[in-house]
Amino acid sequence: MTISCKDLAKVYEGGKEGWPALRGVTFDIKPGEFVAVTGPSGCGKSTLLNILGLLDEPSGGSYRLRGRDTGAMSDAERSLARRDGIGFVFQSFHLLNRLTAAENVGLPLLYAGVEREPMRERAHGLLGRVGLQGKERKTPLELSGGERQRVAIARALANSPEIILADEPTGNLDSASSREILDILFGLNAEGITVVMVTHDRELAARAGRNLRMRDGRLEA
Amino acid sequence: MTRALLNAVRTGGAEIWAHKTRSVLSFLAIAVGSVVFIDAFSAIFHTYERLEQQREFSGLARMRIIQNQAASYSSPDDYVEPPTFGYEELKKLRAQAPEFYMVSGEARSWRNVMEYGGERVVASVAGVTPEWMKRDFGYTLRGRFFNWHDMEDKLRVCVLIRKAPPPPGEKIYRKVYSNTNAFDTLVTHQDLLGKAVSIDGITFTVIGVAEEFPQSRRMQGFSGWREQTKVLIPVTTGANYGIVRGGGQLEVSIDSGDEAAFDDAQRKVNNFLKINFGDGDFFVVENQLEEIRKNMAARLKDALVTISLGMLAFIAGGIGIMNVTLATVFSRTKEIGVRRAIGASRSDIMLQFIVEAVLLGLTGGVLGSVLGYLWGVPLKVILGMGASPIKPWMPLISILIAAVTAFAFAIYPAWVAAGLKPADALRAE
Secondary structure (H helix, E strand, O other): OOEEEEEEEEEEOOOOOOEEEEEEEEEEEOOOOEEEEEOOOOOOHHHHHHHHOOOOOOOEEEEEEOOEEHHHOOHHHHHHHHHHHEEEEOOOOOOOOOOOHHHHHHHHHHHOOOOHHHHHHHHHHHHHHOOOOOOOOOOHHHOOHHHHHHHHHHHHOOOOOOEEEEEOOOOOOOHHHHHHHHHHHHHHHHOOOEEEEEOOOHHHHHHOOEEEEEEOOEEOO | OHHHHHHHHHHHHHHHHHOHHHHHHHHHHHHHHHHHHHHHHHHHHHHHHHHHHHHHHHOOOEEEEEEOOOOOOOOHHHOOOOOOOOHHHHHHHHHHOOOOOEEEEEEEOOOEEEEEOOEEEEEEEEEEOHHHHHOOOOEEEEEOOOOHHHHHOOOOEEEEEEOOOOOOOOHHHHHHHOOOOHHHHHHHHOOOOOOEEEEOOEEEEEEEEEEEOOHHHOOOOOOOOOOOEEEEEEHHHHHHOOOOOOOOOOEEEEEOOOOOOHHHHHHHHHHHHHHHHOOOOOEEEEEHHHHHHHHHHHHHHHHHHHHHHHHHHHHHHHHHHHHHHHHHHHHOHHHHHHHHHOOOOHHHHHHHHHHHHHHHHHHHHHHHHHHHHHHHHHHHHHOOOOOOOOOOHHHHHHHHHHHHHHHHHHHHHHHHHHHOOHHHHHHOO
16 A cells, blocks of 8 residues: 555644644555545645644654555655655645756755766656657746646655545646646556545546545545 | 755855845944954954064063152152162172173163254254163164173263165055154164264264064064164263263163072062062062953953944844845745745745755855955055064864854844745745
């Protein structure tokens, strides 16, 4: 099992008893699956994805990533697990505008201690893989939305992760760009990478191998 | 680690450049601290350098016999006319202490009139003995100095002191040091050696012209440079013709010649005074070494006050840097989230902000060093304060202190940045 969650709960602080975002979510994800997480706004999709990506910690329940109990991991171990095992694709890209496309892609390699030249080669290779040859030196501000998201995908692939977590990756894109991005994600999944994608789009969810529907912090049957 | 550090330096540099005004304001206080530190270092260094100069130039085994101004009398009836330590007493002391390197007597007068070729100029005259040459003699002599024959016969001979020429090619020095008076102009433009001049209406022959050492070679001791004296005459002649006042009273400078034997020498002088003038405490023996030590302690105290001011500036600068770094952390919260998401650890984030702050500190330190040099060398000279000796280690140390200050004050903001939860940081707007 790549991902195994049991009774996962998350309560945000606020009010008298806090605000529950997840109320006991249990599911497993096998290696190589393409899972779409759907549901209305505020149902806890993004919270779930943040917990799966080790960006946030659950308030209750357990989450095992590749057999390891994440609750027992130190911050350094979580950073390491994110760096080497998980790639993120966000709705609003989250690229650093100061850096070029190639530098953005190389950033995870920098934290992995990769030398300058191999880092440059890998970044250029990844940008080529998502169809951005020749745009390595452009900054995000000089790229279209679809291109920016492709840079983000290239960045997510930098350390060859087993899992890609995508939070509404096409939410800010037109339909043509959305199609391209999805093609890339499905292509990666075909290569064996596990993809977990949060989306509003039912049509898109239907293309995924499996669909986790959420409502009010719970999984619908 | 090196790559991460280099990247942090690059990102930090870009960030500082992107917020130039904010950055300049934040390191300004650090720069001020650096200037103050360099000035204080220079003052301390200069004090020791002068002590060394004094030691080389005239040794430290000096003392002075002066009239006891603090002597008090309970009623006017008790007043006793103080005795005179004159030329005869000086000779007697010399005879009793032949091992001393110098026993020099001097009687000064502040305002005399010298006349040559119809030109009248104001000059200060000092009556001296041949041994005057042994005290702080920073001159190049043309002609000759006085001998004992001049003394005994009270000859009307004099040595003129000529002002040092300004260092060639230095416009600033020229501007500062060209405040020559009529006496200096006369002595500089006329060769008076062998000529007859009149001092307070009495004719003297100029037997020597002593030219001051140039400014750069001039000794800056602690015992006070007698800049005012322009004309030297034998002390006996001065008393005889009433040119120097004080009824033949001399101020006596003694150099025992040996620092180790200084205490013995001082005892000997005190005994001499007691035997010749009784227990009246009419004279006091001033220990020059003691004076120098006091002087040095005062200067070092001044320097410490300056250093504490510099410390305050550094602390103010540190607070400025802390403030700016905190502002940077808050304005870049989302970036912190992104970096954390792609694998940056807490220490990577800390390093990033600490490096940025240290860069600010270093920039402030370097700017301060440049300003400190400009203040210490050309500006002080233009203002007539005398250049501060600045050694390469002074700016280096102040840059180091600037960097360490920035480092210390960046720890808290960097810790705040590193403590942000990645999910919260990513949600920040």
